[in-house]
Amino acid sequence: MAATRASGTTAVRYGTMRDNVLALEVVLADGRIIRTGSRARKSSAGYDLTRLMIGSEGTLGIITEMTLKLHGQPEAVSAATCRFGSVADAVGCVIATIQSGLTVARIELLDEMMLRGFNAYQGSDLPEAPHLFVEFHGSPAGVGEQAQAFGDLAGEYGASAIRWTDRAEECRELWHMRHQAHYATGALDPGKRTLATDVCVPISRLAEAVTHAQALARELRLTSTIVGHVGDGNFHCGLRVDPGDADEVARIHRFTAALAENALRLGGTVTGEHGVGVGKIAYMSAEHGAAVAVMRSLKSALDPKGILNPGKMLPADDEG
Amino acid sequence: MAATRASGTTAVRYGTMRDNVLALEVVLADGRIIRTGSRARKSSAGYDLTRLMIGSEGTLGIITEMTLKLHGQPEAVSAATCRFGSVADAVGCVIATIQSGLTVARIELLDEMMLRGFNAYQGSDLPEAPHLFVEFHGSPAGVGEQAQAFGDLAGEYGASAIRWTDRAEECRELWHMRHQAHYATGALDPGKRTLATDVCVPISRLAEAVTHAQALARELRLTSTIVGHVGDGNFHCGLRVDPGDADEVARIHRFTAALAENALRLGGTVTGEHGVGVGKIAYMSAEHGAAVAVMRSLKSALDPKGILNPGKMLPADDEG
Numbered sequence: 001m002a003a004t005r006a007s008g009t010t011a012v013r014y015g016t017m018r019d020n021v022l023a024l025e026v027v028l029a030d031g032r033i034i035r036t037g038s039r040a041r042k043s044s045a046g047y048d049l050t051r052l053m054i055g056s057e058g059t060l061g062i063i064t065e066m067t068l069k070l071h072g073q074p075e076a077v078s079a080a081t082c083r084f085g086s087v088a089d090a091v092g093c094v095i096a097t098i099q100s101g102l103t104v105a106r107i108e109l110l111d112e113m114m115l116r117g118f119n120a121y122q123g124s125d126l127p128e129a130p131h132l133f134v135e136f137h138g139s140p141a142g143v144g145e146q147a148q149a150f151g152d153l154a155g156e157y158g159a160s161a162i163r164w165t166d167r168a169e170e171c172r173e174l175w176h177m178r179h180q181a182h183y184a185t186g187a188l189d190p191g192k193r194t195l196a197t198d199v200c201v202p203i204s205r206l207a208e209a210v211t212h213a214q215a216l217a218r219e220l221r222l223t224s225t226i227v228g229h230v231g232d233g234n235f236h237c238g239l240r241v242d243p244g245d246a247d248e249v250a251r252i253h254r255f256t257a258a259l260a261e262n263a264l265r266l267g268g269t270v271t272g273e274h275g276v277g278v279g280k281i282a283y284m285s286a287e288h289g290a291a292v293a294v295m296r297s298l299k300s301a302l303d304p305k306g307i308l309n310p311g312k313m314l315p316a317d318d319e320g
Numbered sequence: 321m322a323a324t325r326a327s328g329t330t331a332v333r334y335g336t337m338r339d340n341v342l343a344l345e346v347v348l349a350d351g352r353i354i355r356t357g358s359r360a361r362k363s364s365a366g367y368d369l370t371r372l373m374i375g376s377e378g379t380l381g382i383i384t385e386m387t388l389k390l391h392g393q394p395e396a397v398s399a400a401t402c403r404f405g406s407v408a409d410a411v412g413c414v415i416a417t418i419q420s421g422l423t424v425a426r427i428e429l430l431d432e433m434m435l436r437g438f439n440a441y442q443g444s445d446l447p448e449a450p451h452l453f454v455e456f457h458g459s460p461a462g463v464g465e466q467a468q469a470f471g472d473l474a475g476e477y478g479a480s481a482i483r484w485t486d487r488a489e490e491c492r493e494l495w496h497m498r499h500q501a502h503y504a505t506g507a508l509d510p511g512k513r514t515l516a517t518d519v520c521v522p523i524s525r526l527a528e529a530v531t532h533a534q535a536l537a538r539e540l541r542l543t544s545t546i547v548g549h550v551g552d553g554n555f556h557c558g559l560r561v562d563p564g565d566a567d568e569v570a571r572i573h574r575f576t577a578a579l580a581e582n583a584l585r586l587g588g589t590v591t592g593e594h595g596v597g598v599g600k601i602a603y604m605s606a607e608h609g610a611a612v613a614v615m616r617s618l619k620s621a622l623d624p625k626g627i628l629n630p631g632k633m634l635p636a637d638d639e640g
Binding site for chain 2: 013015051073272
């Protein structure tokens with residue numbers, strides 16, 4: 001993958017991370033070593049074991065090698081930041097952008113609290129308002145035209161302070177800031193720790209989901225930054241927590257539960273990237289229903305002794 | 321999916337068919353009904369049952385509903401046909417196009433014999449030489465620029481008779497011709513039937529694979545057209561056969577065997593789109609090695625009585 005695909009930032013142009021995995025070498029529970037997939041870009045020969053293993057969190061096998069698609073560096077790049085009056089406007093602009101057929105290389109939402117974090121972290125004085133960071137790749141005129149079209153759409157959604165650059169160095173600088181989001185969250189409420197969680201919803205429900213998360217944090221008196229890979233409908237909350245404060249920990253749990261339940265209510269998933277582990281096992285049955293039993297059958301078939309990452313991802317039989 | 325994604329033609333811009341499936345409803349062997357995936361564009365919650373079911377040829381469950389991604393109609397379209405001196409030149413042009421970062425919406429190879437088929441079918445007098453059909457989607461200037469860049473690359477690979485159009489009607493006409501490939505193959509060797517087969521190889525080995533297939537057909541005195549979804553490294557052979565001619569049937573079997581074995585030798589797969597069924601069961605072990613046993617375990621876990629499309633896709637235990 002091109003360097004520009006780092007850090008899980010959305011890339012509608014390049015697909016999700018898992019779309020870029022062609023083949024795997026996997027060690028199974030009984031020590032057998034298998035190869036899944038090939039260097040061919042597609043296959044209809046047999047079950048898609050590559051996708052079955054990706055995201056299985058080590059519960060079906062241990063991935064020891066992977067073959068990835070490579071993307072060439074684009075001829076031209078144009079990136080921008082712009083400011084919106086509300087999260088709803090920012091997300092409305094994203095939806096309009098995607099519906100217009102513009103092929104974004106990345107498009108990221110940063111909420112008001114995230115901007116406050118950047119100000120605290122880097123000593124800046126940026127307006128604490130929702131922002132979009134966007135980037136287009138392609139041929140010079142094509143990129144210019146897409147930038148123009150995006151700028152027009154952003155204007156329709158009340159964007160201000162649109163700042164474009166097509167200089168590689170400035171693009172890097174812009175995304176460097178974005179990639180500091182974790183540290184910038186850490187600059188809020190000094191002395192606390194960050195708990196990160198994510199959900200993913202249909203893009204048409206994204207504004208609703210983000211607005212709900214913001215209201216929830218206010219209601220529960222929690223500090224939460226939001227960074228969204230909005231081209232995918234996926235967003236991350238960075239919650240500040242004092243592990244010694246039992247009441248705050250309880251409010252954090254209420255937040256993450258309400259966030260996950262709302263994602264399901266909106267037709268989404270309790271995690272777009274982070275995975276299930278133990279923290280989201282409780283929602284597996286709510287999200288997948290009868291399919292959880294199917295997942296359990298697959299687990300038993302490939303790891304009958306339950307020695308691979310035991311207790312992770314799948315609820316015990318009597319839990320769901 | 322947009323109408324332009326019909327008929328399995330390559331769409332690097334839009335991903336493969338399976339990339340466009342978000343969610344399924346599946347009836348299992350024991351009558352349970354499950355839902356896999358959601359309307360969210362990505363998820364890390366549990367095993368990817370959607371991908372496991374896609375391409376399982378009804379051996380794990382019966383798909384009764386699917387949720388697909390939709391793509392907007394592009395603002396501008398530019399399509400072209402061009403002629404090459406050899407398959408190697410045509411495929412070289414495809415590789416250069418992809419490496420240049422041009423995002424093709426579709427790019428199809430038609431070999432000499434395919435052109436002969438079109439002439440026979442539609443009474444035309446097109447030169448019987450390898451052709452590429454290509455289409456770009458995007459903004460007007462962007463599409464123009466990509467068309468220009470492609471034209472330059474095609475020129476470097478000795479393309480002639482490059483015919484561009486950006487009129488929707490002419491684009492439709494052009495692809496209508498391509499979509500008649502099956503009937504055009506049927507216009508060769510009247511009275512025979514068509515047997516279609518496909519393989520998929522890494523794009524870097526595609527010229528070699530297609531050239532091998534052509535030489536093989538000549539050597540075995542078979543009529544075979546080739547149509548390639550070359551952006552994916554996938555191509556289809558349309559072989560004309562008289563089912564009553566035992567010798568020809570035997571030569572067809574030698575052809576399909578050598579085609580599949582060569583695809584594996586080149587690091588590819590014995591089928592990119594058509595699937596395994598019974599015809600390619602013999603190659604499953606050669607392609608997947610120890611992973612076939614894993615596929616068999618999954619099949620046993622989900623269909624212990626073996627009632628779903630029995631005998632298809634997976635070789636019996638003692639066969640591999």
